[in-house]
Amino acid sequence: MNALEIKKLVKHFDGVYAVDNLSLAIEKGKIAAVIGPNGSGKTTLINLISGIVPIDSGVVIINGVGARAIKPYNVPAYGITRTFQxxxxxxxxxxxxxxxxxxxxxxxxxxxxxxxxxxxxxxxxxxxxxxxxxxxxxxxxxxxxxxxxxxxxxxxxxxxxSEVFLLDEPFAGLFPEMLKIMVAAVKDLRASGKTVVLIEHNMDLIRELADHVVVLDSGKLLAEGKSEEVLSRPEVMEAYLGE
Amino acid sequence: MDILPQLIVNIIIAGAIYALVALGFNLIYGATKFFNLAHGVIAAVGGYAVFYFAKTLGWNVYLAVIIGVLLAGIAGYGLDKFVYLPLRKRKASNMVLLVASLGAFTAIQAVIAILFTSQFKTLSYSVGTQRIFEIFDGVITQTQLIILMSVALITAGLILLLYKTRFGKAVRAMSDDEEVAKIVGINTNRIIGRIFFIGSAIAGLAGILVGFDTGIEPTMGLGLLLKGVIASIIGGVGNIYGGVMGAFLLGFVENFGIWKISGEWKDAIAFALLIVFLLFRPKGIMNK
Structure with missing residues (x-):
C-alpha cells in the first residue's frame, strides 16, 4: 500500500518549472530518499506536499486521501509532518x-x-x-x-x-554522536511502520537507510527504484553524484 | 505646597493609561508583526459605545461598559476578518497592512464624528459624582483607581493567558514562526482573529476609562495610539512586560520633564524619549 502518491504535480515560479508533471508513489513503512542537484525541485516537492506553497496542478494522495489544495495547518490532519533544511x-x-x-x-x-x-x-x-x-x-x-x-x-x-515524515536534510552538519541519534530515530520510524521521505546528499547514509530512491532533475523524475539499483546507474552517478 | 506626591500619582496614572493601550497593541503586534494603527480608534469605539448606551439610551452604565468592551473587540475582530486577513492572504507586506490600518483609523474616526459630532463629550456625568481618594499628599479619583486596577488585572490575565494556557503556547509559537506554527497544526488566522478580539477589547476598555477620566472626542484615538506606540517601542515592541514598563517610563519622563516647565512640553518630551530609544536602544528595554 502506498502512504504517499503524487500525480502529475506541477509548480512553476514565474514560468520556471520547479516541479514539472511529477508522479511518484512511496510505499508505506519505507524510507524513500529524494536526491538530485541543487534546484532540482526536492525542497519544492516537500513544500507542495506540506502546503507551504500552493499546488498549480496535480494531486497529492496521502494514505488514500486525495488533496489538490493543502492548507498548512491541515497537514497534521492528513497524517504528515516535516522538518526544514x-x-x-x-x-x-x-x-x-x-x-x-x-x-x-x-x-x-x-x-x-x-x-x-x-x-x-x-x-x-x-x-x-x-x-x-x-x-x-x-x-x-x-x-x-x-x-x-x-x-x-x-x-x-x-x-x-504522523504517518508520513518529510525530512529535509536531517543529517547535514551533525556531529557523529548526534548523527547516531538521528539515524536511530529515522530507523525507528520505519520499524514502527511509518513512512519517511528524506532529502539527503550523503550517499553512504542513503545506502544505509533508503529502501527507495527518487532522482529529480529540473523538477522531473529522472530515475526511481530500489536504492542499490538506482545508485549504481552510471548516468545517475555521473550526472548527480560526481562519482 | 509640595507637588511631588501629586506628580508621582500623575506618573502612575499616565503610565497606567499608556500601558492599557500598549498591552493590546503589543499583543496584536506580537501575533501579526505589523503596526495596527487602527488600534487607537478602537479605543474611541469603546468610549463612544458607552456614551451611546449609557447617556443617549440611558442604559445601566455597567452594562454599557460591558457592551463597549465587547463592541471594541468585535470591531477589531471585524477589521482583521474583512481587511487584514484578505490582505494577508494576498501576501500583502507589513507596510501595506500598516497603510490599510491607517485607512481604517481615518474611516472609523470619520464615522464616529458623523454619528456623534466632533464635539468633546463627557461620560462621567452618568455615573454620578466621582469619589476622590487622598494618598499621602496626592489625590486620585475613583476612575483613576479603576484604571490602575484594570492595568494590574489585564497584565496578570494576559501573562496567564500567554504563559499558562495551551492557547498562549500557540500564540507564542506563531509569534516566533508563523509558517512552522501552521505546519504543526495551528490555524494561525483563527488565532490572529481571537488576538484581535482580545487586544481590541483591551483598547476599548482603555477608551472607556479615559472617557470617564477626561472625556471623549472622535480624535482621542490618535493621542492614545501615539503614547501607546511610544510605550511599546521603548519597552520592546511585541513584549507584554516591555509595554507596561515602557508605559510607566514614559509617564515618569513626561511628568517629571514638565515639573518646572509648561505642560505643553509633554508631547515634545515623549517624542524626544522615543528618538533617544530609536537611536540607542531601538529594540527597547526588554528585547535583546
Whole structure:
C-alpha cells in the first residue's frame, strides 16, 4: 500500500518549472530518499506536499486521501509532518514547550482551560529522552547548539505521531554522536511502520537507510527504484553524484 | 505646597493609561508583526459605545461598559476578518497592512464624528459624582483607581493567558514562526482573529476609562495610539512586560520633564524619549 502518491504535480515560479508533471508513489513503512542537484525541485516537492506553497496542478494522495489544495495547518490532519533544511524552531520558547505546542488541543475551551494531560507530558518526556534533550528541557530553543536544534526539530516531528515524515536534510552538519541519534530515530520510524521521505546528499547514509530512491532533475523524475539499483546507474552517478 | 506626591500619582496614572493601550497593541503586534494603527480608534469605539448606551439610551452604565468592551473587540475582530486577513492572504507586506490600518483609523474616526459630532463629550456625568481618594499628599479619583486596577488585572490575565494556557503556547509559537506554527497544526488566522478580539477589547476598555477620566472626542484615538506606540517601542515592541514598563517610563519622563516647565512640553518630551530609544536602544528595554 502506498502512504504517499503524487500525480502529475506541477509548480512553476514565474514560468520556471520547479516541479514539472511529477508522479511518484512511496510505499508505506519505507524510507524513500529524494536526491538530485541543487534546484532540482526536492525542497519544492516537500513544500507542495506540506502546503507551504500552493499546488498549480496535480494531486497529492496521502494514505488514500486525495488533496489538490493543502492548507498548512491541515497537514497534521492528513497524517504528515516535516522538518526544514534550515532548522526552524520556536526560538523564544523552551525545549519542552517546543514539543508541547504540537500536542495542543484544537478546541477553544480545551486550549484555554485544560492543563497538559499526563499522557502529553509522558509523550514529551519519551521524545526528549529519545533525541537526547531531556536534560535541556527548560532551556530556550535559541540557546541550543546547531545539532541540538536539529534534534529538537526531529523531536517535534516525532511528537506529532504522523504517518508520513518529510525530512529535509536531517543529517547535514551533525556531529557523529548526534548523527547516531538521528539515524536511530529515522530507523525507528520505519520499524514502527511509518513512512519517511528524506532529502539527503550523503550517499553512504542513503545506502544505509533508503529502501527507495527518487532522482529529480529540473523538477522531473529522472530515475526511481530500489536504492542499490538506482545508485549504481552510471548516468545517475555521473550526472548527480560526481562519482 | 509640595507637588511631588501629586506628580508621582500623575506618573502612575499616565503610565497606567499608556500601558492599557500598549498591552493590546503589543499583543496584536506580537501575533501579526505589523503596526495596527487602527488600534487607537478602537479605543474611541469603546468610549463612544458607552456614551451611546449609557447617556443617549440611558442604559445601566455597567452594562454599557460591558457592551463597549465587547463592541471594541468585535470591531477589531471585524477589521482583521474583512481587511487584514484578505490582505494577508494576498501576501500583502507589513507596510501595506500598516497603510490599510491607517485607512481604517481615518474611516472609523470619520464615522464616529458623523454619528456623534466632533464635539468633546463627557461620560462621567452618568455615573454620578466621582469619589476622590487622598494618598499621602496626592489625590486620585475613583476612575483613576479603576484604571490602575484594570492595568494590574489585564497584565496578570494576559501573562496567564500567554504563559499558562495551551492557547498562549500557540500564540507564542506563531509569534516566533508563523509558517512552522501552521505546519504543526495551528490555524494561525483563527488565532490572529481571537488576538484581535482580545487586544481590541483591551483598547476599548482603555477608551472607556479615559472617557470617564477626561472625556471623549472622535480624535482621542490618535493621542492614545501615539503614547501607546511610544510605550511599546521603548519597552520592546511585541513584549507584554516591555509595554507596561515602557508605559510607566514614559509617564515618569513626561511628568517629571514638565515639573518646572509648561505642560505643553509633554508631547515634545515623549517624542524626544522615543528618538533617544530609536537611536540607542531601538529594540527597547526588554528585547535583546
Amino acid at each position: 534550515e532548522v526552524r524552531l520556536f526560538n523564544q520558547m523552551t525545549v519542552i514547550d517546543n514539543i508541547l505546542v504540537v500536542l495542543t488541543e484544537r478546541n477553544v475551551f480545551g486550549a484555554l482551560f485544560e492543563k497538559h494531560s499526563a499522557h502529553h507530558l509522558k509523550r514529551v518526556e519519551e521524545v526528549l529522552i529519545k533525541v537526547g534533550l531531556w536534560e535541556k528541557r527548560s532551556a530556550l530553543a535559541q540557546s541550543l547548539s546547531y545539532g541540538q536544534r536539529k534534534l529538537l526539530e526531529i523531536g517535534r516531528a516525532l511528537a506529532m505521531d
